[in-house]
Ligand SMILES: Cc1cc2nc3c(=O)[nH]c(=O)nc-3n(C[C@H](O)[C@H](O)[C@H](O)COP(=O)(O)OP(=O)(O)OC[C@H]3O[C@@H](n4cnc5c(N)ncnc54)[C@H](O)[C@@H]3O)c2cc1C
Ligand code: SF4
C-alpha cells in the first residue's frame with residue numbers, strides 16, 4: 001500500500017483552516033448514533049474523549065490505572081509551549097513552527113508542525129477557562145519561562161507540576177461528560193487487541209485487570225492515545241506501566257509503525273544507584289535555565305571526588321569545565337536535549353564522571369542563587385554584600401521556582417541540592433517514533449486513529465522541551481475531534497456495531513490463548529528477568545550512540561532473548577484475578593518484538609539525526625567537527641514499517657519529506 | 671539490612687485476609703520502599719509463590735497510585751512523601767515492618783494491598799469541573815487577570831494527588847481534606863464562581879453517599895498528606911458549603 005499523508009493543498013499557513021472548512025461533518029443529531037472508543041486517558045486521550053463527548057458522540061474510554069487522572073502525563077514537570085508572544089520577545093506561529101522543525105532535525109512533516117503551532121495558543125485559553133492554575137506574575141497575568149533549543153520565552157508552567165495540572169484539567173472535562181453519561185469510563189482495563197471488520201477498525205478486546213474477564217467492545221472508530229514506548233529500555237523516566245502493547249497490536253493489525261529508532265535521551269535525570277533500580281527520575285529541563293552543567297577539568301579532582309575526599313563546592317571556578325558553555329557559546333546550557341545528552345556521555349566516557357559509577361555530571365545552582373539573592377537584596381533595600389543574606393534570599397527564589405524538584409532529588413539521593421550541586425545523567429525519556437498517521441491522524445487502518453506520544457507525527461527525530469504536552473492537547477482538543485468527523489460522516493446509517501461476529505470471536509480467542517499460554521508455561525524466569533536483559537541490550541547497543549556492529553548484534557541478541565522468553569517465562573497465579581505479572585508478561589512480549597524492529601530501523605538509517613546518533617555519520621572537519629552529520633539526500637524520509645510476522649520480515653515504506661517553507665540547514669547551536 | 675516484613679495478604683474482596691511474615695535480606699538503604707517489595711516479589715516468584723499485589727505507577731510521587739499503610743502510618747514514617755518516594759534509609763537493620771492497605775469503608779480491598787478508590791472519582795463526576803466546551807475560540811487566557819496570591823493558593827490546593835492517605839489516616843475515614851482541596855481550587859479562581867453553589871453541594875452530597883465519615887478536626891490528614899494540603903482547605907469548603915446552603 002502506498003503511503004498517502006493527505007496533506008491539504010495550498011499555502012502552509014492556510015492548510016488547516018481550509019481543511020477544516022472543507023471536510024465532511026456529522027450533524028449533531030447523527031452524532032448520537034455514533035460510538036467512539038478512546039484508549040488512553042492521558043493528555044491526548046483524555047482531551048479527545050472529553051471533546052468528542054461534548055460534540056455529542058458516545059464515547060467509551062479506557063485506561064489501565066485505577067483512575068484516568070493517573071495517566072503518565074501527570075508526571076510532566078516543566079511546561080507547555082504556546083506561541084502567545086505574551087512576553088513580546090518576537091515569538092509567532094511561524095517561529096514556533098520553525099523551532100520545532102529545526103529542533104526535530106528536519107525529520108518531521110511541515111504541515112503537521114505548522115498546524116500544531118497554529119492551535120497552540122488556543123490550548124492555553126482552553127486550559128485557563130477550565131481553571132488550570134498556571135503560574136502568574138504579580139500583575140495577575142500568565143508567566144513564562146524558556147526551554148532548551150529556543151531563544152524566546154514561550155513556556156507556560158505550573159511550578160514543576162505542569163503535566164499534573166493540565167491532566168487534571170482534561171480529567172475535569174471528562175468528569176463533566178462522565179456525569180452526563182456521554183463518556184463511559186473503564187478503569188483498570190487493558191486493551192489487548194484491535195478488531196477489524198471489513199478492513200475497518202470496529203472495536204477492541206480488553207482484559208478487566210481486577211476480574212481477568214476478557215471483554216469485547218465495539219465502535220465506529222477507535223482512537224489510541226496510549227503513550228510512548230520508552231520502557232523498552234526497562235529503565236526510563238516513564239511510569240512503570242507505560243507500554244507499547246496497544247500500539248503494537250495495532251501494528252500487527254496493519255498500522256504501520258514509523259521511525260521506531262527515534263528516542264529522546266533526556267540529559268537531566270538522577271543517575272542509576274544500583275541493580276535494584278526500577279525506574280529513573282527526571283529533573284525537569286527547566287532547571288537548565290538556572291543550573292550550570294560542569295565536570296572537573298582535572299582527573300585528579302575527579303578521583304578525589306569519587307574517593308569522597310573532595311567536595312564539588314571546594315573545586316575552584318577555574319578548575320571546572322562548563323563543557324556546554326565551552327562547546328556551544330550561543331546556547332550554552334540551553335542546547336537541545338540530544339546535544340546536551342551526548343556531551344555528558346562524551347565527558348563521562350572520557351573519564352570525568354563524578355560519581356562511583358563514573359556516569360554523572362554536576363548541575364549547579366550556586367551562581368543562580370547568588371544572582372537571584374543579589375537581585376532580591378537590592379529590591380528589598382538590603383545589603384547586597386552580606387553573603388549569608390544573599391544566599392538565603394537566592395535560595396528562596398530557587399525554591400519557589402523548583403521547590404518540588406529539589407525535594408524530590410533530596411528524597412532520592414539524600415543530598416541537599418541547595419547546598420551542593422545535583423548529580424545528573426542522561427536517561428531514556430520520550431519516543432518520537434510511533435504509529436504512522438496521516439494529516440487527519442488516521443493510521444493505515446481505516447477508522448483507527450492515533451494521537452499523542454503514541455503517534456510519530458510532530459517531533460521528527462528530536463522533541464523540544466514542553467512540546468509533548470502541547471502536541472497531546474492539540475491532537476485531543478483541536479485536531480482529532482474535527483478530522484474524525486470526515487471519516488464518521490459515512491457511518492451515520494451504519495447502526496450499532498455488533499460484537500457477535502467472527503472477527504470479534506477470532507480476536508478474543510487469540511487473546512485468551514496467549515494469556516493461557518503464560519499461565520501454563522511454568523518456566524524458570526520471571527518477566528522482569530527478561531525485561532531487564534532486553535533493557536541492557538537496548539541501552540548498550542541501541543542507546544545514545546549507535547554503530548553497525550552494535551546494532552547487528554542487538555538484532556540477533558533480542559531475537560534470541562525473545563525465543564528464550566517464550567520457552568522459559570514464568571507467570572504465577574491465574575487468569576481470573578488481579579495478576580500484575582500476567583499483565584507485565586504481555587507487555588514485555590511486545591517490547592521484545594518492538595526492540596528488534598527498533599534496532600533494525602536504527603541500522604537502516606545510516607545518518608545521524610536528532611536523537612539518533614550514528615558513529616559513522618559525523619562531521620569530519622571544521623568548526624562542527626565531531627558533531628552529528630545528517631544526510632538529507634538519502635534519508636529525508638519517514639520510515640514506516642509494515643508488519644509481516646517476524647520483525648526481521650517487516651517491510652519498509654518511505655514517506656518522503658518535502659520542505660517548502662523552511663530551508664534545510666545543519667543544526668548549529670555554537 | 672535484614673528485615674522482617676509483616677504483610678497483609680487477601681486473595682480477593684471476599685477473602686478474610688491475614689498478616690503473613692516474610693524475611694528479606696541484603697536490602698540497600700538506597701532502595702525505595704517499592705524496590706524492596708520488587709525484590710521480595712522476585713524471591714516469591716522464583717520460589718513458586720504468589721507475589722504481593724500493590725498499586726504503583728509513576729514511582730515519583732505524582733500519580734497518587736501507591737498507597738501503603740506502613741507501621742501504622744499512611745505512606746510510612748517519612749514526611750511529605752508518597753510510598754514510592756520512601757527510601758529504605760528510613761529503616762534500620764533488624765526492623766520489623768508492618769505493611770497494610772489503606773483502610774476505609776469507602777475503599778474496599780481488591781487484593782492484598784490494592785484498594786478501590788473509585789469513590790474519589792465519583793465525587794469529582796458530581797462537580798469537580800468548570801463547564802466549558804472546547805471550541806477553539808474561548809476568550810484570551812490573559813483577559814481575566816488573577817491575583818497571584820489566589821492563583822498560587824489555588825495551585826497549592828490543586829496539587830492534591832488523590833492518593834487517599836487523608837482518608838486512611840483519619841479515625842473517621844473522612845474525605846474532607848481531599849474534597850476541600852478540590853472545592854478550594856475552583857473556589858479561589860474567578861472561572862469557578864458561576865457554578866460554585868452547585869459544585870460544593872453536589873460534591874459533598876456524593877461524598878456522604880460514598881460512606882466517608884465526618885470530620886472531627888483531629889488534623890491527622892494534614893500530617894500524613896504527602897503533598898502538604900492544608901486544613902485551611904477544609905475551612906474554606908465549610909464556608910463555601912454554608913454560603914451555598916443559604917442560597918440553595
Ligand atoms: C517525567 C516526565 C516529564 C515530562 N515533562 C514534560 C514537560 O514538561 N513538557 C512536555 O511537553 N512533555 C513532558 N513530558 C512528556 C509528556 O509528559 C508525554 O509525552 C505526554 O504526557 C504523553 O501523553 P499521552 O496522552 O500521549 O500518553 P500518556 O499520558 O502516557 O497516557 C497513556 C494512556 O494510555 C493508557 N494505556 C496505555 N496502554 C494501554 C492499554 N494497552 N490499554 C488501555 N489503556 C492503555 C494509560 O492508562 C494512559 O491513560 C514528560 C515526560 C516525563 C516522563
Ligand atoms: S489531600 Fe493529600 S492525602 Fe488526601 S488525597 Fe490529596 S494528596 Fe492524598
Ligand code: FES
Pocket residue numbers: 725726727728729730731732733734735736752753754755
Ligand atoms: S507510584 Fe505514583 S505516586 Fe507513588
